[in-house]
Amino acid sequence: MRIFDPHIHMTSRTTDDYERMAAAGVRAVVEPAFWLGQPRTNAGAFTDYFDSLVGWEPFRASQFGVRHHATIALNPKEANDPRCREVLGLLPRYLEKDGVVAVGEVGYDSMTPEEDEVFAAQLALAVDHELPALVHTPHRDKARGTERSLAVVAESGLEPGRVAIDHLNEVTVKLVRDTGCWLGFSIYPDTKMSPPRMVRILQEYGLERMLVNSAADWGRSDPLLTRETADAMLAAGFTEDDVDLVLWRNPVEFYSQSGRLDLSSASSGGTFEGNSILRGGS
Numbered sequence: 584m585r586i587f588d589p590h591i592h593m594t595s596r597t598t599d600d601y602e603r604m605a606a607a608g609v610r611a612v613v614e615p616a617f618w619l620g621q622p623r624t625n626a627g628a629f630t631d632y633f634d635s636l637v638g639w640e641p642f643r644a645s646q647f648g649v650r651h652h653a654t655i656a657l658n659p660k661e662a663n664d665p666r667c668r669e670v671l672g673l674l675p676r677y678l679e680k681d682g683v684v685a686v687g688e689v690g691y692d693s694m695t696p697e698e699d700e701v702f703a704a705q706l707a708l709a710v711d712h713e714l715p716a717l718v719h720t721p722h723r724d725k726a727r728g729t730e731r732s733l734a735v736v737a738e739s740g741l742e743p744g745r746v747a748i749d750h751l752n753e754v755t756v757k758l759v760r761d762t763g764c765w766l767g768f769s770i771y772p773d774t775k776m777s778p779p780r781m782v783r784i785l786q787e788y789g790l791e792r793m794l795v796n797s798a799a800d801w802g803r804s805d806p807l808l809t810r811e812t813a814d815a816m817l818a819a820g821f822t823e824d825d826v827d828l829v830l831w832r833n834p835v836e837f838y839s840q841s842g843r844l845d846l847s848s849a850s851s852g853g854t855f856e857g858n859s860i861l862r863g864g865s
C-alpha cells in the first residue's frame with residue numbers, strides 16, 4: 584500500500600513518527616505552512632519557518648524515504664496581526680521554489696475583515712504563480728465559513744479544479760461536492776472526522792476528488808490515521824485500487840497541477856537506514 588498524506592505538519596512531529604509512517608506505507612507528504620501555536624510577532628519568524636519547510640524538513644523526511652513538499656502562505660489566524668502583514672510581500676519569493684506545490688493554508692479562522700483581505704490576496708497570488716490553493720475551513724461555524732470560502736474562491740478567478748477545500752465533514756461535504764473543488768478531510772483521533780465516518784462519506788459521495796489527510800500537528804493528532812482510514816476502507820469492501828485512488832492518485836493529481844511534484848525518490852518506498860544527523864541534534 585502506498586500513501587500520500589496531502590496535509591500534515593511534520594515540523595511538529597518527531598523522527599519516530601517518520602519511522603512509523605514509512606513502515607505504514609506513507610511515502611509522500613505535503614506540509615502546509617500554518618500557525619505554530621505561539622503567535623509570531625515579526626516577518627522574520629516566517630522567513631525562518633518557510634526556509635525550514637523547503638530546506639530542513641524535506642531533508643529530514645528523505646532520511647526515512649518520505650518525499651516532502653510544502654505549501655506556503657500566511658495562515659488565517661495570524662492574518663489578523665498587523666505585524667505579520669508584511670509576510671504577504673515575502674510570499675512571491677517562496678512561491679517560485681521547486682518544493683512548493685500550492686498556496687496554503689489560506690482561508691478563515693474567525694472570518695474577520697482582515698482575513699477576508701489576506702485570503703483574497705493569496706488566491707490572487709495562486710493565480711499569478713499558476714499554483715493550486717489549499718483552503719482551511721474554520722473549526723467554529725464551519726458551514727458558514729465553508730460557504731463564504733467558496734464565494735471568495737469563485738470571485739478569485741482560480742479554477743475550482745485547482746482548489747482543495749479542507750477539514751470538511753458530513754455537513755460541509757454537501758456544500759463543496761458540486762463546485763468542482765477538491766474535497767479534503769482531516770481524520771482526527773477523537774474529535775471531528777474518524778476513519779469509520781470517512782468510510783461512510785466515501786460510500787455516499789464516491790471517490791472522485793476526495794483527499795484524506797491526518798492534519799497531524801502539535802495538538803492531539805495521529806499521523807497514522809491515513810493508514811487506518813485505508814484499512815477501514817478495505818474492511819468495508821472497497822478494493823485496493825479504490826484505496827490507491829484516494830490515498831495516492833488523488834493527492835498526486837491535485838498537487839501535480841503545480842508542475843513541481845517530484846515523486847522519483849518515493850516510488851520504491853523507503854525504510855529508515857539511519858543517519859547520524861538525526862540521532863539527536865540538541
Ligand SMILES: [Zn+2]
Nearest residue numbers: 615617688798
Ligand atoms: Zn493544517
